[in-house]
Amino acid sequence: MKTREQTFLMVKPDGVQRGLVGNVISRLENKGLKLVAMKMIHIPADLAARHYEEHKGKPFYDGLIEFITSSPVVAMIWEGDDAIAMVRAIVGATDPRKADTGTIRGDLAVFMGKNIVHASDMPESAAREIGLFFNDKEILAYSLPHESCLYE
Ligand code: IDP
Ligand code: MG
Secondary structure: OOOEEEEEEEEOHHHHHOOOHHHHHHHHHHHOOEEEEEEEEOOOHHHHHHHOHHHOOOOOHHHHHHHHOOOOEEEEEEEEEOHHHHHHHHHOOOOOOOOOEOEHHHHHOOEOOEOOEEEOOOHHHHHHHHHHHOOHHHOOOOOOOOHHHHHO
16 A cells, blocks of 8 residues: 655765765765755754654753754655655664665764764654644645556
């Protein structure tokens, strides 16, 4: 059964600084996912705290907030059947040293705190994160010419 989903993906400051925005986008485009929203922002402290609220109190939390607010990120929404799990699979494990080769983190990163991308891990977080970063007018509906080859 088809489950058309939207998921939130962000290239973090390390990915932007290393010039990997295009590499990340290409992987998702090549897979057949559809980019429906994108913006570059310097995340303010209050948004960072809301985005990472599940990690509050953990040992790495302060460093994570400091890092994500240190320099611009590129925030995106990607759409497709089972997009949430599909994007997480393309992103790879949180620890780049354990991430499979062929994944973004497995191919491009070495350190947990500099793992290039954030991606929503389940439908509830996808909806929450999309709402934190985008309003409805910023999310665009359009067709890909090859959509029927991918999904029907
Ligand atoms: P995820 O990004 O794969 O969903 P989470 O567990 O949600 O991983 O953690 C959020 C982010 O916090 C990770 O992407 C990583 O950058 C950072 N992080 C998680 N665990 C650690 C840790 O043990 N040390 C340092 N940073 C961590
Ligand atoms: Mg997470």
